[in-house]
Amino acid sequence: MTELELTNSKIAILGMGATGLSVARFLSSIGKPFIFADSREQPPRLNEVKDSFPQVSMQLGEFNEALFAGIDLAVISPGIALDQPALIQARQQGVTFIGDLELFLSQAKAPVVAISGSNGKSTVTTLLGQMAKDSGLHVGVGGNLGMPMLDLLSDNQQLYVLELSSFQLELLTDSRGATVGLLNITPDHMDRYKDLEQYVTAKHHIFRGAKTVISNRQDSLTTPREQGESQTLTFGLDRPGQGDFGIDLHDHSESLFFGNQVLLALEEVAMKGRHNTGNVLAALALGHAVGLPTATMLETLKVFRGLPHRCETIATIDNVSYINDSKGTNVGATLAAIEGFGSDAGKNLLLIAGGQGKGQDFGDLKDAAERFVKCGFLYGEDAQLIEEALRSVTQVHRANSLDEAVAGARSAARPGDIVLLSPACASFDSFTGFEQRGRCFSQAVLSQVHAHNGKEMTS
DSSP: OOHHHHHTOOEEEEOOSHHHHHHHHHHHHTTOOEEEEESSSSOTTHHHHHHHOTTOOEEESSOOGGGGTTOSEEEEOTTSOTTSHHHHHHHHTTOEEEOHHHHHHHHOOSOEEEEEOSSSHHHHHHHHHHHHHHTTOOEEEEESSSBOGGGGOOTTOSEEEEEOOHHHHTTOOOOOSOEEEEOOOOOOOTTTSSSHHHHHHHHHGGGTTOSEEEEETTOGGGSOSSOOSOEEEEEOSSOOOTTOEEEEEETTEEEEEETTEEEEEGGGOSSOSHHHHHHHHHHHHHHHHTTOOHHHHHHHHTTOOOOTTSSEEEEEETTEEEEEOTTOOSHHHHHHHHHHHOOTTSOOEEEEEESBOTTOOGGGGHHHHHHHEEEEEEESTTHHHHHHHHTTTSEEEEOSSHHHHHHHHHHHOOTTOEEEEOOSSBOTTTSSSHHHHHHHHHHHHHHHHHTTTTOOEEO
């Protein structure tokens, strides 16, 4: 989008959440008028909108044809599905739809790294941001994670690192020479997309106009379908080819490699779990693509332990570890956690799962559960669907709440086991989000600590 096109447009912002407010702040900062709209009668942040933008007209309730009368450009928040009748009609009548990402890319003066994937994108985004900070750069980290991207804009920034959801990518037409990474693709948001192909297509918008593409060579769905002029690097949990990142043996120990160059023994990497090794390799590939010093990135890996609610060790009680992977909101994330913490010596996992399944097929968990899951404790709206998928391969127990599931797992666990909260579901049937769910799990685990009656315990 050119400045002229933006200047001459009559603009509507659809959605009064964090993204919509950031768009409003940006447009206000450059003196561009707009109207606000939200399909909800009482958006949670309505008072904040009224206080911050008292002169702006707004429409609440179901979107309709009248909303778009005289509008040239609509900035759509990620949570708004584009297949609503009023939106389809508006586009047919010539209204241009964009997201905050298009606005951001039109304004950013520093290089941009854009990261997406079904799982691991928050960890990779945060890790790469830390690598850049440790390299001495002024870096803005946000997007779907943390601060909305438009709030990151500053002439002082030397690099931007953005996490992007499929929703944010749906409207992207040109990444304007960004370095982009697509980490993995497993079915997610099947309540929004009609099938996996539509979801994959949205994710692949990240490749449009990219200067450098990082993909997962062990996941063919992350490979660009059209070979443009982009430079391509890959990562994977196998021996890499020249110019790619992977793992191999060095002095009888698994190590990170760049081509045939050994980088760091895996035992020196602070983040544990096979899936996190993939995240580490993706961050290294992205950092390499934007010129971060290898030595600095490796030093970061020695101390970066991951993010809260993402395969986070809460405590070890009676030699039983309790892992909080509340961010595991889809089957692919839970599958990665099971395989990352599972032991080939025998079933060692007690899986706590459940919530809102978003139309997913839980049958994809069966093979890993048969290998690694000793028993499952299931709760929430779609517990029955998970039980139907797993009961033929492992023991399953139903719980009325997450607290009850933790108590049941605590009773069933034996020394050497791992109690893994990785729900494979959204949390909104019981919690405000995965963060609250993770805190509830942590509190339930720590209550077991207090009930431990002075026995030896580490945390």
